[in-house]
Amino acid sequence: ALLDTAADTDADVLVDGAVQFTLGVVADAQQCTPDALAARLVSSLPPPAGHAKDFFDISRATLAKRAPALAAPQRIVDAVETCAQAGSTFAHGMVVEGQLFEDLFKSAQARAMQHVFFAERATTKVGIEATPLPIQTAGVVGIGTMGGGIAMSFMNSGIPVTVVAPTAEELEAGRGRIRRAYAKSSAFRKLGGSELEEALSTKMALLSTATSYDAFANVDVVVEAVYESMELKRSIFAQLAKVTRKDALLCTNTSTLDVDAIAAAAVGREQNVVGMHFFSPANVMKLLENIRGADSSPESLATAMGLGKRLGKVPVLSGNAFGFIGNRMLEGYGREASFLVEEGATPSQCDEAIKGFGMAMGFFQMSDLAGNDIGFSVRKEMGREEGMSGRYPALLDVLPRAGFLGQKTGRGFYLYQDNSRVGLPHAQAEDLITQYRAERGVVPRKVSEEEIKERMLYSLINEGFKVLEDGIALRPGDIDVVWIYGYGFPRHKGGPMHFADEHGLGRILASLEKFAEAHPDQLHLEPSALLRECVESGRTLAEMFAGK
Numbered sequence: 325a326l327l328d329t330a331a332d333t334d335a336d337v338l339v340d341g342a343v344q345f346t347l348g349v350v351a352d353a354q355q356c357t358p359d360a361l362a363a364r365l366v367s368s369l370p371p372p373a374g375h376a377k378d379f380f381d382i383s384r385a386t387l388a389k390r391a392p393a394l395a396a397p398q399r400i401v402d403a404v405e406t407c408a409q410a411g412s413t414f415a416h417g418m419v420v421e422g423q424l425f426e427d428l429f430k431s432a433q434a435r436a437m438q439h440v441f442f443a444e445r446a447t448t449k450v451g452i453e454a455t456p457l458p459i460q461t462a463g464v465v466g467i468g469t470m471g472g473g474i475a476m477s478f479m480n481s482g483i484p485v486t487v488v489a490p491t492a493e494e495l496e497a498g499r500g501r502i503r504r505a506y507a508k509s510s511a512f513r514k515l516g517g518s519e520l521e522e523a524l525s526t527k528m529a530l531l532s533t534a535t536s537y538d539a540f541a542n543v544d545v546v547v548e549a550v551y552e553s554m555e556l557k558r559s560i561f562a563q564l565a566k567v568t569r570k571d572a573l574l575c576t577n578t579s580t581l582d583v584d585a586i587a588a589a590a591v592g593r594e595q596n597v598v599g600m601h602f603f604s605p606a607n608v609m610k611l612l613e614n615i616r617g618a619d620s621s622p623e624s625l626a627t628a629m630g631l632g633k634r635l636g637k638v639p640v641l642s643g644n645a646f647g648f649i650g651n652r653m654l655e656g657y658g659r660e661a662s663f664l665v666e667e668g669a670t671p672s673q674c675d676e677a678i679k680g681f682g683m684a685m686g687f688f689q690m691s692d693l694a695g696n697d698i699g700f701s702v703r704k705e706m707g708r709e710e711g712m713s714g715r716y717p718a719l720l721d722v723l724p725r726a727g728f729l730g731q732k733t734g735r736g737f738y739l740y741q742d743n744s745r746v747g748l749p750h751a752q753a754e755d756l757i758t759q760y761r762a763e764r765g766v767v768p769r770k771v772s773e774e775e776i777k778e779r780m781l782y783s784l785i786n787e788g789f790k791v792l793e794d795g796i797a798l799r800p801g802d803i804d805v806v807w808i809y810g811y812g813f814p815r816h817k818g819g820p821m822h823f824a825d826e827h828g829l830g831r832i833l834a835s836l837e838k839f840a841e842a843h844p845d846q847l848h849l850e851p852s853a854l855l856r857e858c859v860e861s862g863r864t865l866a867e868m869f870a871g872k
Contacts, residue, residue: 365412371407380405393682394816397431399424430824433696436818440808441847443801443819448629450641450798454622456630457571459483463539465547465560467498470577471549473606476502477635479530480607486532495533501527505607537567545573545602545631552702554581558589561597565590575600579651580702583617583644594619598628601648603810604694611809612637612650640806643796650806652791653820654807656783656848658699659688662717663846664776665757666709668768669739672749677776684812687780688737691720691728698735700724714847724755778835785824786836789852792821792869799872800865825864833859 328349331341357523362368372417387397403424406867430433432443462478462485464471472488478485479502489495505521506512506527533537537560538547546568550559557576567846575729576586587597599615612632616625625641632639642648647655661674675686700721723729723736729744730736738747761768784807791797796807804819817823824832833851840849858865 340524346713349811360561363692372407374470393814394708395431396428399428406633406808413491418808430444433816435826436816439801439818439822440804440815443805443822444638446799446801447638447805448633450625450629452622454626456575456622456627457544459544459573459627459631459634460488461543461545463488463543463568464549465489465537465546465564465814466549467495467533467548470602470604470606471606472502472505473608473649474547474549474577474602475531476607476638477602480529481635482530483634484532485498485528486534487570488534488537488539488545492535499528499531499533501529518560537563539562540568540572542569544569544570545575545627547575547577548604549577549602552578552698554585557581557586561586561590568593570596571625573598573631574594575628577602578615580647582646583615584619587619589615596624598624598650599642599644600628600632601642601650606623609810610636610638611650611806612639613642613650613806614639615642615644615648615809617644638805638809640802642796642802643794645794645796649791649797649803652796653784653787653803653807654811656688656787657780658691658720659717659846659848660779660783661720663715663843664779666719666761666764666766667771668773669752669771669776671757673771673773674776674780677773678780680773682814683778683815684814690734690811692738692740692747693745695730695732696720696724697729715843715845717758719760722760723753726756728753728756778834779839781820781823782832782836782839783848785820785832786850786852786855787848788821788824789855789865793852794855799869821865825866828865829855830859 329341329345331338331345332694338868347595356578377832381402384398387401391397403417403421406412407414408419423801423832461481464475464485465477466491467475467487471489475487477483481622487495487498491618503524512520512523523580529658532661546564548557548564550556550560557578568574572594574590574593574597576583576597576598576599578586579601583597583599587594590597594617597617598620599617601613601615603609603611612635614625614628614632629641630641640649645650661671664674665671671686671688673830679685685693703721704828727733728735728737728750731740734740735750735752736747737750737753740747788797788800788803792800797803800821801819802814802823807813808815808819813819818826833855836849836851836855840846840851843849861868
């Protein structure tokens with residue numbers, strides 16, 4: 325038996341029981357021979373008889389659902405099964421386990437996960453010699469989905485936070501959403517009655533609300549979390565510059581807009597402004613892109629990076645460019661998905677192909693989840709409509725113009741019934757896509773799964789090379805961390821840049837050249853100069869950036 329005895333879970337009884345059991349074992353041991361003691365070793369016991377015949381098959385099937393692409397969990401079952409076989413010994417099982425471990429240790433998955441382990445720990449090495457400012461209190465502008473999530477991030481770290489919104493009604497509704505979110509969380513679900521109310525009251529005491537920016541007069545940091553409007557954000561920062569302390573950190577939660585243009589509105593305080601791009605839901609997602617503005621001081625950047633770690637995030641420093649690291653790369657990836665559908669693929673075909681590669685979610689599923697109007701609004705805000713350089717992904721605008729915004733309206737690229745998050749085929753969306761092709765004289769063709777994967781993933785990787793060329797990311801590992809934590813790139817493949825090295829840069833370059841020749845108006849397919857340099861020099865990207 326694996327258990328010698330059991331005791332009541334009451335603390336005093338448990339301790340007394342453990343002490344008495346230990347004394348008994350010692351007394352018995354004094355009476356036992358060495359052989360008798362050796363017989364108590366689990367490794368000397370025979371495999372348990374009578375275990376269910378299909379026990380290992382069930383274990384493999386369970387692990388295949390939980391971690392479908394990972395090799396190690398299946399090898400663990402193999403190791404245990406070897407020991408449990410009739411006539412097997414513990415020593416033989418250890419030999420087999422050692423062989424399995426050796427094979428896994430040399431595998432591509434092991435290299436990928438070791439890379440991610442060290443890449444995560446390198447993100448804060450940004451070459452800034454400055455002391456972070458202490459953060460004891462915080463402010464947030466806005467109490468919608470993003471603002472509320474950011475407020476919860478501060479509260480989760482024990483930092484009192486003041487949230488400002490235009491009306492008392494918005495603030496009351498936001499407080500209610502935050503309270504309900506905590507009540508449903510795993511930490512609070514196990515509580516009940518007065519204990520639950522006391523815990524919720526303690527947590528909610530960290531949250532203050534106001535309708536005036538004057539409430540930020542003494543906070544150490546303010547995070548603006550309104551929707552993507554340059555005009556609105558500039559207006560807010562002009563006011564924040566006047567009412568906050570001269571040393572307060574001022575952060576914009578923009579996902580695409582020019583941080584320098586926003587900072588310019590904070591006259592005299594430009595050095596205090598940084599971008600701080602949280603990912604939704606902000607209280608759950610671990611990634612935090614901190615954006616370095618032209619005038620951001622070393623102290624401001626050091627404070628933002630340190631604050632990210634304190635909030636339990638994985639902070640990555642980015643330069644200031646459209647979309648920063650993650651969303652800049654997402655644009656080419658999304659454009660290619662749009663063009664593939666325009667040419668004849670279906671949204672679900674693209675999503676299934678990319679999920680088959682290992683992505684947590686397909687592009688069109690992700691767009692429905694975020695809201696198809698979000699990308700549409702960004703393209704309008706940036707003037708990136710039909711006149712943008714290169715081929716414009718006009719197909720992505722068709723659904724939001726028709727009011728199909730995704731999960732929040734129950735209709736997007738997929739149909740969502742009864743508030744379900746599971747997308748079903750959406751005939752009206754399919755009709756709009758068919759109509760779009762017909763209006764442009766496009767005769768749909770059959771698109772293979774392999775073409776979908778290559779065009780989408782190679783576009784993503786190619787833009788990652790350009791991000792490095794432009795100095796927006798400090799190192800390839802930073803890009804990998806952004807895409808693993810922010811966009812669901814499979815961890816066991818190491819992120820897009822590590823995957824590129826493993827997959828073969830020459831192979832990727834050859835395919836991009838072929839695609840670029842076939843689609844000369846799709847500028848994101850034009851191979852990066854850095855990619856060409858790596859291939860011509862025979863060096864991997866990791867070798868090019870070794871030590872950085």
